[in-house]
Amino acid sequence: MKGSDHPYRAHLQELTRRLEACLEGSGFNGALIPAGRAPLVFSDDLHYPYRPNPWFCQWCPEAHPGSLIVVGPGRRPLLLFRQEADYWHMPPVTPSGPWVPEWDIRVVRSTPEARNAIPAGHYALLGEPDPDWEGLAVLNPAPLLECLEYLRARKTPYELSCLTEASLRAARGHLAAEASWRNGGSEFDAHLAYCAGAGQHDDELPYRNIIGFDRHGAVLHYQHLERERPAASRSFLIDAGASVAGYAADITRTWAAEQGEFADLVAALDEIQQRLAAGVTPGRDFRELHFAAHREIGGLLVAAGLVTCTAESAVEAGVTRTFFPHGLGHLLGLQVHDVAGTRAEGGGEIPRPDGHPFLRLTRTLEAGCVVTIEPGIYFIDMLLDEARADFRSELIAWDKVAALYPYGGVRIEDNVVALAEGPRNLTREAFAALGA
Ligand code: GLY
Numbered sequence: 001m002k003g004s005d006h007p008y009r010a011h012l013q014e015l016t017r018r019l020e021a022c023l024e025g026s027g028f029n030g031a032l033i034p035a036g037r038a039p040l041v042f043s044d045d046l047h048y049p050y051r052p053n054p055w056f057c058q059w060c061p062e063a064h065p066g067s068l069i070v071v072g073p074g075r076r077p078l079l080l081f082r083q084e085a086d087y088w089h090m091p092p093v094t095p096s097g098p099w100v101p102e103w104d105i106r107v108v109r110s111t112p113e114a115r116n117a118i119p120a121g122h123y124a125l126l127g128e129p130d131p132d133w134e135g136l137a138v139l140n141p142a143p144l145l146e147c148l149e150y151l152r153a154r155k156t157p158y159e160l161s162c163l164t165e166a167s168l169r170a171a172r173g174h175l176a177a178e179a180s181w182r183n184g185g186s187e188f189d190a191h192l193a194y195c196a197g198a199g200q201h202d203d204e205l206p207y208r209n210i211i212g213f214d215r216h217g218a219v220l221h222y223q224h225l226e227r228e229r230p231a232a233s234r235s236f237l238i239d240a241g242a243s244v245a246g247y248a249a250d251i252t253r254t255w256a257a258e259q260g261e262f263a264d265l266v267a268a269l270d271e272i273q274q275r276l277a278a279g280v281t282p283g284r285d286f287r288e289l290h291f292a293a294h295r296e297i298g299g300l301l302v303a304a305g306l307v308t309c310t311a312e313s314a315v316e317a318g319v320t321r322t323f324f325p326h327g328l329g330h331l332l333g334l335q336v337h338d339v340a341g342t343r344a345e346g347g348g349e350i351p352r353p354d355g356h357p358f359l360r361l362t363r364t365l366e367a368g369c370v371v372t373i374e375p376g377i378y379f380i381d382m383l384l385d386e387a388r389a390d391f392r393s394e395l396i397a398w399d400k401v402a403a404l405y406p407y408g409g410v411r412i413e414d415n416v417v418a419l420a421e422g423p424r425n426l427t428r429e430a431f432a433a434l435g436a
């Protein structure tokens with residue numbers, strides 16, 4: 001593809017249009033966006049892992065600590081590319097991607113040099129407070145930030161290509177991790193296999209891998225990696241992503257070691273997940289899709305013999321929330337839980353429905369929105385104990401719960417784009433491209 005045809009060019013134009021619209025009436029004539037820095041550990045001379053400023057990544061595919069961009073309507077974007085003289089670390093290599101011809105790039109060696117290179121203007125600064133940039137701009141003005149955050153839900157074709165690539169990387173990791181589990185590896189081994197498969201180390205992953213065997217699958221964000229393999233593992237839940245140019249994948253798969261009731265539960269949830277993913281269309285109120293998930297899960301609880309009541313009663317009595325206690329999904333992009341999921345157009349919040357405090361997305365989907373669809377069914381001690389202690393106890397088939405309890409839980413999570421012509425499931429596409 002020639003540089004001028006690359007989707008990045010149209011992406012840059014769209015970002016410039018958005019910035020112009022959001023700056024209108026603000027008095028600012030542009031924005032300074034630092035790439036951010038890795039903070040120092042308390043009383044140490046080591047740094048925490050570097051997490052680039054997502055706003056920088058949206059404009060510029062290569063983020064390095066200390067760099068800064070200057071963007072605004074009617075000007076060519078300027079990248080002050082920080083390349084310090086440093087013999088302790090390898091300075092970043094001057095960039096050369098298809099995006100480079102769209103930019104003025106100036107290599108700077110120090111903070112004073114960078115500050116002197118910023119053209120005169122009245123700027124907003126989008127990012128973390130940093131003494132390097134103090135006094136140059138107004139930090140994160142709320143109206144500007146809110147306006148840009150709201151628009152970030154609409155992905156450009158360039159952003160979709162980054163997300164597509166991230167899904168492919170993550171799918172490679174998933175296949176490697178599953179093979180490790182099937183071949184007798186521990187949670188830690190599965191994690192290492194994942195990183196090798198995805199070609200990313202921990203600091204590059206968009207979030208810490210969630211890798212749980214058996215009962216650990218019941219911990220929604222299980223954070224440990226057991227070094228020892230249990231004598232026999234019955235189930236494997238892995239929630240793991242990858243990033244490409246700052247854009248994240250967020251994928252979950254659950255596997256059963258053998259045929260049986262748990263494998264049936266996984267297969268049934270997988271079907272439900274795909275039906276829900278088919279509902280990712282422009283104009284769809286995500287709260288409605290979340291409720292549809294509860295109705296589906298009510299039906300599954302009946303079919304699996306986990307409840308003694310009807311699907312409708314399971315939803316009404318809140319029993320579906322005992323087994324499915326999180327939201328159906330969230331916006332995905334530069335952040336795993338991308339910004340403005342509950343923001344109304346023009347400002348204000350779209351409230352979460354009563355009894356659903358963890359739903360991260362209450363907006364109506366638009367073309368280009370990318371969301372996760374991640375229904376789950378878990379056997380969580382805390383929630384089961386609460387249900388056992390009140391009227392819900394009668395509605396739950398405890399013998400069946402006891403039979404499935406050792407497997408922990410099931411979650412299936414895909415990344416799906418809402419498009420006028422129908423949803424595009426980036427995750428299923430990625431696995432299919434790998435022959436899985
Ligand atoms: N990986 C975190 C989530 O699925 O939201």
Ligand code: MN
Pocket residue numbers: 239240250251252413
């Ligand atoms: Mn996830």
Ligand code: MN
Pocket residue numbers: 250329330372374413
């Ligand atoms: Mn997710």
